[in-house]
Amino acid sequence: xxxxxxxxxxxxxxxxEVSLELLTKGRSLADMLNCRLEAVVAGVNLKDVEKQIMPxxxxxxxxxxxxxxxxxxxxxxxxxxxxxxxxxxxxIALMGATSTGRDLGPRVSSALHSGLTADCTGLEIGDHEDKxxxxxxxxxxxxxxxxxxxxxxxxxINPDHRPQMATVREGxxxxxxxxxxxxxxxxxLDVNKYISPEDFVVKIIxxxxxxxxxxxxxxxxxxxxxxxxxxxxxxxxxxxLAEVIGAEVGASRAAVDAGFAGHERQxxxxxxTVRPKLYIACGISGQIQHRAGMEESAQIISIxxxxxxxxxxxxxxxxxxxxxxxxxxxxKYYKKNTK
Amino acid sequence: MKSLKIIVLAKQVPDTRNxxxxxxxxxxxxxxxxxxxxxxxxxxxxxxxxxxxxxQLPETxxxxxxxxxxxxxxxxxxxxxxxxxxxxxxxxxxxAGSDTLATSYALAQAIRKMGKFDLIIAGRQAIDGDTAQVxxxxxxxxxxxxxxxxxxIVEISKSRIVAKRRLxxxxxxxxxxxxxxxxxxxxxxxxxxxxxxxLMKYKHAKTVSEIQSANEDYLHLYxxxxxxxxxxxxxxxxxxxxxxxxxxxxxxxxxxIENVVxxxxxxxxxxxxDEGIEELMKELIDSHTIG
Numbered sequence: 324x325x326x327x328x329x330x331x332x333x334x335x336x337x338x339x340e341v342s343l344e345l346l347t348k349g350r351s352l353a354d355m356l357n358c359r360l361e362a363v364v365a366g367v368n369l370k371d372v373e374k375q376i377m378p379x380x381x382x383x384x385x386x387x388x389x390x391x392x393x394x395x396x397x398x399x400x401x402x403x404x405x406x407x408x409x410x411x412x413x414x415i416a417l418m419g420a421t422s423t424g425r426d427l428g429p430r431v432s433s434a435l436h437s438g439l440t441a442d443c444t445g446l447e448i449g450d451h452e453d454k455x456x457x458x459x460x461x462x463x464x465x466x467x468x469x470x471x472x473x474x475x476x477x478x479x480i481n482p483d484h485r486p487q488m489a490t491v492r493e494g495x496x497x498x499x500x501x502x503x504x505x506x507x508x509x510x511x512l513d514v515n516k517y518i519s520p521e522d523f524v525v526k527i528i529x530x531x532x533x534x535x536x537x538x539x540x541x542x543x544x545x546x547x548x549x550x551x552x553x554x555x556x557x558x559x560x561x562x563x564l565a566e567v568i569g570a571e572v573g574a575s576r577a578a579v580d581a582g583f584a585g586h587e588r589q590x591x592x593x594x595x596t597v598r599p600k601l602y603i604a605c606g607i608s609g610q611i612q613h614r615a616g617m618e619e620s621a622q623i624i625s626i627x628x629x630x631x632x633x634x635x636x637x638x639x640x641x642x643x644x645x646x647x648x649x650x651x652x653x654x655k656y657y658k659k660n661t662k
Numbered sequence: 663m664k665s666l667k668i669i670v671l672a673k674q675v676p677d678t679r680n681x682x683x684x685x686x687x688x689x690x691x692x693x694x695x696x697x698x699x700x701x702x703x704x705x706x707x708x709x710x711x712x713x714x715x716x717x718q719l720p721e722t723x724x725x726x727x728x729x730x731x732x733x734x735x736x737x738x739x740x741x742x743x744x745x746x747x748x749x750x751x752x753x754x755x756x757x758a759g760s761d762t763l764a765t766s767y768a769l770a771q772a773i774r775k776m777g778k779f780d781l782i783i784a785g786r787q788a789i790d791g792d793t794a795q796v797x798x799x800x801x802x803x804x805x806x807x808x809x810x811x812x813x814x815i816v817e818i819s820k821s822r823i824v825a826k827r828r829l830x831x832x833x834x835x836x837x838x839x840x841x842x843x844x845x846x847x848x849x850x851x852x853x854x855x856x857x858x859x860x861l862m863k864y865k866h867a868k869t870v871s872e873i874q875s876a877n878e879d880y881l882h883l884y885x886x887x888x889x890x891x892x893x894x895x896x897x898x899x900x901x902x903x904x905x906x907x908x909x910x911x912x913x914x915x916x917x918x919i920e921n922v923v924x925x926x927x928x929x930x931x932x933x934x935x936d937e938g939i940e941e942l943m944k945e946l947i948d949s950h951t952i953g
Contacts, residue, residue, distance in 0.1 A: 394834075397798075397807070397808055397810075398807060401802075421830060422810075422811060422829040422830050425794045425810075426798060426808070426810045426811075428795070429762065429793075429794070429795035429796075429797075429798035429799045429802070430798045430799070430801070430802045430808070432763065432795075432799070432913075433763060433766060433798070433799040433802035433803060434802055436763065436913065437913055438761065438763065438912070438913030438914035439762070439763075439793075439795060439914070440793075440914060441791075441792065441793040441794065441795060442792060442793075451917055465917065466914075470791065470919075471676075471678060471790060475919050475920065475921055476919070476920045477916055477918070477919050477920075478916070478917045478918040478919075478920075479914050479915070479916060479917065480914070480915050480917045481913050481914050481915070482915060483913065484913035524807050524838055524839065525807050525809065525836050525837070525838040525842075526836060526837045526838065527834060527835070527836050528824070528835050528836065528837050529833075529834070529835035530832070530833075530834045530835070531832045531833050531834075532829070532831050532832035532834075533831050533832050544951075544952060568952045568953070569952070592792075593792055600951055601946070601951050601952060622951060624932075624942075625929075635929060636927065636929065637927055638927065638929050639927060639928075639929060639930065640929065640930050640932050640942060641929045641930070641931050641932065642931075642932045642933075642934050642938070642939070642942075643931070643934060644934030645934075648934065649934055649939065652934075652936060652939040652940075653939055653942075653943060656936075656939055656940040656943040656944070657943050657947070657952070657953070659940070660940070660943055660944050660947055661947060661953045
């Protein structure tokens with residue numbers, strides 16, 4: 324009872340990266356709260372799934388193995404969590420801010436009348452004093468996220484309702500195992516006790532899932548463009564530079580919204596979080612939502628016509644200029660000095 | 663019967679996508695007045711999905727439901743101009759401070775009052791919060807299935823829908839019986855523009871509160887043309903449990919709001935000329951950052 328739960332997404336028995344990152348965060352929260360870390364996984368091919376999950380310091384792993392549970396569908400997975408949470412009364416429940424977690428989380432939180440905060444960029448434990456009722460709440464989950472177009476950072480709490488639920492995007496938390504031989508208990512769930520036949524009213528009739536071709540999350544160098552790049556054609560300059568120096572191309576949300584680059588390249592709170600050794604920001608103004616996804620880059624170069632662009636203040640190098648002039652020079656002098 | 667009753671959930675939002683320099687006041691707080699209020703973009707995708715069903719099944723009726731302050735009637739008018747048949751504004755101080763759950767509760771209670779329907783379509787998420795929670799939570803409150811991230815309705819009949827969903831790494835096509843809740847993804851078709859004839863027809867559409875402050879010369883219009891009256895419901899018009907409304911009905915509380923303060927790094931300004939950039943590239947190569 325009152326433990327930290329992580330919902331683990333699985334496909335054919337493979338646990339999603341974001342779930343492993345959340346197990347890492349969940350372990351440290353459980354340590355701070357002096358409680359246990361529990362994980363839930365539902366799907367197929369879960370025979371050896373504990374080998375993937377336990378090393379992250381999981382004390383109890385709940386497994387719901389049923390061919391009807393993979394691929395993910397809203398209602399059966401929601402029923403599973405709702406009924407399991409009613410029994411186990413977790414204090415915290417975390418899931419990935421993926422198309423699965425963002426579909427599932429609100430449904431579960433509504434049924435349990437518990438609060439949910441989407442796309443958190445930080446999770447901490449802290450106290451809260453409610454002066455109106457003169458009450459102190461200890462060890463609440465601080466759910467930290469940018470809000471209002473990224474102009475402010477809000478800390479959200481759920482003082483009176485449990486579980487305290489949060490979703491987090493892939494890449495925001497670091498993935499780190501606790502110990503290879505960590506011993507936890509496996510509990511096989513009796514699926515029909517949690518899920519009813521009426522949960523299968525939506526039928527999947529076709530599904531095309533591609534392996535992501537773009538790998539910005541693990542790229543060592545990223546050349547990233549914002550709205551200031553100006554056009555899809557100008558974005559080609561970024562691809563040229565990336566090609567020459569061995570980088571991936573990323574984009575801010577404004578650039579993706581404007582159609583300059585695809586969603587799979589989006590960096591920021593509502594995209595991917597990256598930590599490359601070099602981040603070259605081209606025509607990016609640097610709203611907090613974008614910075615949340617890249618500010619841990621080891622080095623940052625900002626190329627912007629606006630000397631006061633917010634991103635310049637977190638950049639190691641600032642080039643005030645037009646990318647159409649600066650990028651060809653970078654290519655030229657890279658080539659000249661590497662031969 | 664070859665028609666559906668569709669409810670479209672829509673929200674008026676500050677245009678956070680175009681935050682200019684004047685959007686922040688000198689003291690670092692948000693200057694709401696500098697942000698125009700707009701029809702939430704993905705709610706326009708939701709309206710378009712509904713209008714396409716109406717194109718196919720012309721007897722279909724589309725009712726826009728929105729919760730917000732009095733000025734949110736703007737988006738109901740906007741819906742009329744693009745082809746919605748009816749609109750309801752849910753507006754009351756009792757709803758102030760609602761988080762997504764309290765919002766979903768109020769919307770679900772209004773929908774119960776609206777009577778029989780076949781389909782609810784909402785935008786995936788609103789740009790002022792980006793939570794994507796209200797659609798699924800309304801579905802749960804009404805005990806209906808949900809189909810999220812819809813970009814195309816492949817087939818629709820009075821009783822069944824086939825829809826294509828956009829996921830992170832692909833697409834999924836699903837089928838289900840009505841009624842249910844759909845959320846429209848930004849990749850769904852853009853909403854058609856205003857129709858000149860509808861614009862003329864509905865430009866004077868107003869809520870009761872707006873009529874009270876309207877020019878007296880126009881008042882006869884609202885008796886002569888009942889369709890110009892936008893329905894406005896206060897909290898008393900819906901069946902409700904006060905404990906589930908507004909701030910009290912919201913499990914999540916805002917503990918702290920911080921304005922974004924940049925921790926300025928010691929930036930080096932690189933001249934945008936050949937010498938400056940060659941120097942920078944050499945430095946990056948020498949430190950094995952690149953190359």
